[in-house]
Structure formats: structure tokens, C-alpha cells
């Protein structure tokens with residue numbers, strides 16, 4: 001059964017009268033039907049954000065470059081940062097993992113079940129633990145260990161892989177290495193990490209043990225874009241789970257894994273569906 005082609009417009013610009021009217025008039029003039037539309041004005045920054053999913057009335061594919069040419073004068077008039085994309089073109093995703101596989105298993109299950117609109121092009125790791133599971137999923141496994149003092153060389157191989165595989169998004173699915181400022185800059189706005197705490201609490205490598213020592217009654221997980229400042233990147237999604245005094249640190253680890261998987265999967269899906277827009281050090285999520 002052929003599905004109607006769908007396209008996405010995302011934009012941000014200084015807020016002023018007539019943005020929505022002008023954008024939707026152009027789409028209507030081109031016989032394009034709006035399927036879903038979200039907009040938000042940030043009073044503090046005076047910036048306006050918009051996401052429009054649209055489809056051709058004719059149900060026939062459109063010439064996206066022609067639409068871009070028609071839209072460009074509008075974008076210049078409103079000083080927009082904008083992008084059109086064909087929803088059928090799936091973003092190419094590279095997953096990164098260390099020893100804990102729960103987020104990797106979950107993402108690959110959702111992908112194989114058709115619940116994640118991406119093309120997973122491989123898995124990279126500084127350990128060999130997840131090779132068999134990855135290759136069982138018919139995906140290439142790139143084992144890039146970090147020899148003492150060789151972090152820069154290992155990161156250079158990661159950057160080369162990202163270019164070779166034409167990767168649109170790197171997902172740190174419990175990749176337990178701190179990325180250098182150079183790698184963060186190379187992956188700017190296209191690298192999502194799952195941190196196993198309800199940020200800003202308990203940054204660093206062992207948040208569940210920190211949480212247990214603090215005696216918290218709620219634990220959680222946070223998906224965020226990766227920046228040089230550890231666990232400080234713009235937050236995309238968070239969730240929590242109540243816990244009691246009776247839980248050991250290891251039990252918190254087990255309870256938290258469920259939350260990590262759900263939070264990371266939502267953040268990745270929203271990112272690849274163009275539902276996440278950066279607003280300074282924060283995000284706007286049109287879910």
C-alpha cells in the first residue's frame with residue numbers, strides 16, 4: 001500500500017506578526033495540506049519556533065528543491081533559520097555503548113519493530129562486550145578500545161567512522177567515556193546521551209550510588225545533547241521512579257534501567273522526527 005509522502009518544515013526566527021500566515025499561505029498556494037503544526041514564542045528571547053508536517057493534496061511526491069526556492073525569500077524576509085526534509089528519508093544513526101547493553105537492546109528492538117524511524121548504520125564501542133548481540137542483529141560492530149594515553153587517536157577513528165558512514169546522529173547508549181571538546185564540537189547538535197540520573201542531581205559516572213548514599217526517594221534518567229561540560233547539555237527528556245529506603249544501590253541500578261531505556265527512546269524519536277528545537281541552552285519539544 002503506497003503511503004502519501006510527507007514533508008517537514010522546521011524554523012525559528014525573531015517573533016513578529018504574520019509568520020504563521022505567510023508560511024501556511026505558501027503551503028496552501030502549493031496545494032500542500034498541513035498534517036500537524038506546532039509553534040511557540042519564547043517571550044524572554046523574543047524568538048519564534050515552528051514545526052509543520054505537510055503532505056501534497058495530490059498524494060504525489062513534490063520537488064522539495066523547488067519548494068525551498070519558493071520559500072527562501074520568505075526566510076530572508078523573516079531572518080529565519082529553517083529546513084525542509086522528506087520524512088521518508090530516514091536519519092542515519094550510529095549507536096555507542098560500553099559494557100551496559102540495556103539501552104542498546106531496547107533501541108535495536110524498537111528499530112527492528114519499526115517503532116524508530118531511523119537507519120541504524122552500526123554500533124561503536126570501547127569494549128567488545130556487545131559485539132555478539134550487535135552482529136546477531138546484522139549490524140557492523142566497531143570495537144575501538146582506548147589504550148592508555150591514546151584517547152585522541154580513538155576519537156579520531158570515531159570521527160572518521162561518522163564521516164565514512166554519513167552519520168546524522170550519534171546516540172551514546174551508555175557510552176562511558178567523556179568526549180573531548182574536539183569530538184563534542186565535531187558532533188555538535190547531533191549527539192544525544194542518556195545520563196542515569198534526574199539531572200542536575202548526581203552528575204558523573206556513578207549516579208545511582210550517589211543517589212543511594214543521599215537517600216533519595218525518587219531516581220530518574222535524563223536524555224540530553226552532548227556538550228563539552230559533562231552532563232550539562234540541553235535536556236531533551238527526563239523521567240523518574242519512586243524508590244524506598246529498602247532498595248540497595250544495585251536495585252536502584254536495575255530499577256533505573258527501565259527509565260533510561262524509555263527516556264532515551266523518546267528523545268531519539270523526537271529528535272529524528274524534528275520535534276526538538278534548541279533554544280539557547282534549553283530545548284523546545286513539540287511532542
Ligand SMILES: Nc1nc2c(c(=O)[nH]1)N[C@@H](CN(C=O)c1ccc(C(=O)N[C@@H](CCC(=O)O)C(=O)O)cc1)CN2
Nearest residue numbers: 176177178179193194195204205227228229230231232
Ligand atoms: N563531553 C561529554 N562527554 C560525555 C557526556 C557529556 O555529557 N559530555 N556524557 C557521558 C555519559 N556519562 C554520563 O551520562 C558519563 C560517562 C563517563 C563518565 C566518566 O567519568 N568516565 C571516566 C571513565 C569511566 C570508565 O572508563 O568506565 C572517564 O571518561 O575518565 C562520566 C559520565 C558520555 N560522555
